Amino acid sequence: MIPMSLECVALRHLCDRIAAASAVHNRHAIVPACFSDSSEVPCYSELGMSDKKRHEVTSLLHLAGSMHQNLNFDSVLDVGTGKGYLGVSLAEALQLPVCGVDSDPKRCQAAERRTKSAKAECTFSTVAAPFGTFTTHDDLTGRVLITALHACGELSPSVLRFFLDNPACQGLLLTGCCYNLLDSFPLSETVGRKTSGSLSRTARMLACQSPLRRQLPAESLFFRAVLQTLAHAKQTPVTKRLKGLHSRCLDDYIAEASRRLNVGFDLEAIQPWKDKQAVFYRLLQLRNAFAPLIETLVQMDWLCFLRERGVRAQLIQVFDPVVSPRCFVIAAWKARDLKEIVK
Numbered sequence: 001m002i003p004m005s006l007e008c009v010a011l012r013h014l015c016d017r018i019a020a021a022s023a024v025h026n027r028h029a030i031v032p033a034c035f036s037d038s039s040e041v042p043c044y045s046e047l048g049m050s051d052k053k054r055h056e057v058t059s060l061l062h063l064a065g066s067m068h069q070n071l072n073f074d075s076v077l078d079v080g081t082g083k084g085y086l087g088v089s090l091a092e093a094l095q096l097p098v099c100g101v102d103s104d105p106k107r108c109q110a111a112e113r114r115t116k117s118a119k120a121e122c123t124f125s126t127v128a129a130p131f132g133t134f135t136t137h138d139d140l141t142g143r144v145l146i147t148a149l150h151a152c153g154e155l156s157p158s159v160l161r162f163f164l165d166n167p168a169c170q171g172l173l174l175t176g177c178c179y180n181l182l183d184s185f186p187l188s189e190t191v192g193r194k195t196s197g198s199l200s201r202t203a204r205m206l207a208c209q210s211p212l213r214r215q216l217p218a219e220s221l222f223f224r225a226v227l228q229t230l231a232h233a234k235q236t237p238v239t240k241r242l243k244g245l246h247s248r249c250l251d252d253y254i255a256e257a258s259r260r261l262n263v264g265f266d267l268e269a270i271q272p273w274k275d276k277q278a279v280f281y282r283l284l285q286l287r288n289a290f291a292p293l294i295e296t297l298v299q300m301d302w303l304c305f306l307r308e309r310g311v312r313a314q315l316i317q318v319f320d321p322v323v324s325p326r327c328f329v330i331a332a333w334k335a336r337d338l339k340e341i342v343k
Contacts, residue, residue: 044089047117052323056149057086059318060173061093063331064147067171068094071335074142077101077169079131079151079159084111084124086149091115091122097139100126131158145171150326153181160187160302163332164309172332175318179207179298188304191297199294206287207294210325220246222280223253226273230254230265250274299328306332 044061046054067073073096078087081100088111091098102108108126115124125139146169148159156176163169176182185199186192199207224242231238242260247253250270258265299315306313312333319327 044092045117045119049085053085055323056319057089060149061089063318064090064173065093071171071333073145073171075140076145076147077140079146079148080155081111082107084114086147087111088114088118088124091124092118092120097123099137099139101131101134103130131155143170144168148174150175150177152178154183157184157187160305170334174330175326177326180205186301188301188308190304191301203294206291207298209288209291211288211291212321217284222277223250225280227254227257230269236263302330
């Protein structure tokens with residue numbers, strides 16, 4: 001048997017090698033020369049922002065500001081604007097009219113109220129509608145920059161298509177998230193030729209994990225795994241969520257699940273599993289180490305999708321992956337006179 005200490009060292013070494021292979025690079029090594037940080041971020045209101053949100057907004061403002069200096073945008077479209085943290089900050093910092101789109105009318109109202117706390121005069125408006133029905137807005141004039149901070153699931157492919165289909169849209173900053181809700185894969189012919197043509201739900205769920213945070217999963221995850229194993233042995237697989245089922249004891253968890261499912265589980269069969277919780281966690285951490293590889297595959301698909309259509313695009317690490325696990329941004333632009341910045 002391998003000593004536990006050596007086993008952990010070997011696992012950590014493997015995880016580090018996987019992380020290195022998944023394109024987690026130093027930010028300043030891959031930012032295009034003319035999009036690198038060139039000045040201090042202008043003053044903007046941080047009212048109500050969490051530390052994570054403040055980090056994301058500040059970092060993205062650096063990149064948006066540098067793109068604006070080089071591409072000279074006339075307005076900004078902030079997709080999935082939510083409470084307007086990024087959208088209002090862009091309006092303050094860039095002094096450009098910003099239109100925020102969100103499907104939730106209440107969030108749009110909250111975003112517009114946020115302009116009252118702005119530290120500088122700004123033009124910010126919202127459209128409460130699903131992005132798929134959005135066409136244009138009076139505030140969107142001339143050369144448009146699209147921003148989408150953590151566009152959920154299918155919203156990311158929708159933003160990519162909108163950017164490509166609208167000549168006025170000259171710049172794009174996109175961060176995806178919630179890959180488990182992603183249906184459109186692959187988008188690019190390049191990735192389509194090199195893959196089976198789809199990602200399983202398990203793979204998409206795995207892409208959402210954050211191995212760099214190195215957090216142990218909740219006990220309930222182990223309890224559910226034992227429940228699934230017992231149910232499989234009785235040929236009665238559990239396919240639905242058991243909402244509100246919380247317990248710090250495996251016996252109580254299985255007993256309550258048995259009552260809800262109306263299935264009699266042998267509590268004696270639970271005993272051999274009680275000593276396997278640590279092994280389960282190590283296997284789960286090993287599995288999660290592959291998450292960046294799947295996320296990188298999705299991001300490279302988006303990158304190839306843009307480049308196949310003649311758009312300049314790069315994948316840039318903008319956020320600290322521990323603070324904000326979805327740390328890469330797709331930066332794209334249509335200006336032909338910037339081709340020299342692409343290495």
